[in-house]
Amino acid sequence: MSRILVVDDDPSIVAVISDILAAEGHEVVAAENGQEALAKANGEALVLLDMRMPVLDGWGFARRFRASGKRSPIVVMTAAENASRWAAEIGADGYLAKPFEIDALIAAVERHATKPH
Helix, strand or coil: CCEEEEECCCHHHHHHHHHHHHHCCCEEEEECCHHHHHHHCCCCCEEEEECCCCCCCHHHHHHHHHHCCCCCCEEEEECCCCHHHHHHHCCCCEEEECCCCHHHHHHHHHHHCCCCC
16 A cells, blocks of 8 residues: 555564554555664655654654655654644644554554655
């Protein structure tokens, strides 16, 4: 279906999200920080982005991603209480507050995933 870039420094979260999205028919590309994600970004329909990561955090990734001309939707994934504020700060298209339900993840992907950019 769609290529989804999952950016999170927690391997267990990446594994679970990858399994769920693959079962839904999506191609999943994983990155453990923003720097790795920038290197792997290539026409994804959606970016699922953690905010707190080493090397390059979610704010830095979003700034550089948009500055490079990429327009793929971004959905922030964070356990922080201010998830909606952080999503607004980076111009994200949505957010998922961790921990989130599988149905919420699938709904966010269906709502925000677009054709490749």
